[in-house]
Amino acid sequence: MLALDRVGKTYPNGVHALERFSASIKLGEIVAIIGGSGCGKSTLLRAIAGLDRATTGTVTLDDIAITAPHAKIGIIFQEPRLLPWLSVADNIGFGLSELSAAARREKVARALDRVGLADKANAWPRELSGGQAQRVAIARALVPQPEVLLLDEPFSALDAFTRRDLQDHLLDLWNDTRPTLMLVTHDVDEAVVLADRVLVMRPRPGRLFEEIKINLARPRDRNSPHFDNFKRRVLTALDRSLDRNVPDADAKSTTGEAMWW
Amino acid sequence: MAMTVELPALERTEATTPETKASSARLRRYAGPALGLLLPVGLALAWEIAVWAGLSNGRLVPPPTKIFATMVELAKSGELSRHIIATLSRVASGFVIGVVAGTLFGAISGYWGLARRLLDPTVQALRAIPSIAWVPLFILWLGIFETSKVALIAVGVFFPVYLGVMGAISSVDRKIVEVGRTFRLSGPAMIRRILLPAVLPAYVVALRVGLGLGWMFVVAAEFMGASEGLGYLLIDGQQLGKPAQIVAAIVIFAILGKTTDWLIxxxxxxxLRWQDAFGGRSGAA
Structure with a gap:
């Protein structure tokens, strides 16, 4: 279990990015964090990843305090961040250096197959499209079999079709080992299609505003009325988190706001 | 209308046989270097003709055939290889020392902020001194023979390598370094697996600049009392009034400098095949 206990972060320049954020997330749960810009989403994720340290509060995974990057926690960034001097296969195997070469090769081959890039094993990262590169990044993070996988707006730089494709693909991969997924996004559609729980945050300073459970069976139909209903609820919560006046949530059209920035 | 214009052209490209295609590809491959040779060879030819036609006596600027004859003469007596080996070994030892020191100090300054603040101002101040100014001091300290010459070349090589390595390491993308952190790389592993490959392109440039300065400084070093070496050939040619020997030495310098640079x-x-840079793929000669 991943436990966040009153996590807060104030940067050295005085910016109060995050305040008393508490949540506990079960193994295998998918949680989406959504909120306006400057609500501390990325700060929170970096604290869980151990890349930055929280100024107050604690992050614990199975009762181990996280203060530095941990083997059981993987992260996928907004950019693929592949190492340009390594082939696609070597990029995926980057976190497996303690394994024997044969074991590593086998795991990498399986991962390549799983993300549908078996034919690109020896390609350079520069030869990949944006979607392919992000697939490699996903494979690289999943191949050491983390217990928790953090995703920081992983698909926001992709076009709408590729994004949908990769969302489905991510769920499919998640189903293999069922790690905990914690996803930061500003795309309401993405949050509702992926998450068991959506945590809406409120900015300045960033804190938890509302929690919405998505009780929809997977695979989820993006066009069903239930799906729309959850989307509307998340949108309403977002609007309220920004103190916007929304008298009648149900009358609101959501079509124009499927991509919520 | 447009169709009728385009069609014959299409047919013609299809009609070209594989052999003509292959030969045109070969032609293109050699066309680049050949184009580069056009200007120097043309100028040499023009000068040769000018001297032959009596437009110039060619005493101060000897024609190519005379320079070549001088080279052959020097080579026959075994003098030439002795001078080349002397110069090459000086450049090589000075280059190795300069590169090792420059890489080491550059890496320390680039990686460790405190070291940069401590070390870099002094190094930059030393860099501002024209390196020839060290010559009297080096001769006093290290004697007139090999050591002072190698030291001067090493000083020349050190600064570009130091600057290149320091700049490259301190500007490695933080995002790439973070990837290393999330995979919990230790300090040495971070340097070996992330930082070194990331700075390699800049390092190669620094090495080539360093080598160029090494060739520059070997001449200065050999001007200060050498009994062998290409620089000695220059001084000897000046003192005994043998312009052909001077030009021959200069030409050999050019050939050696270009060859060693090309070897790097x-x-x-x-x-560096992985690079995705403008000219990264077509720029390699």
């Missing part, structure tokens, strides 16, 4: 390029090209 060839040796490092396989390590």
């Amino acid at each position: 390029e060839i040796a490092t090209a396989p390590l």
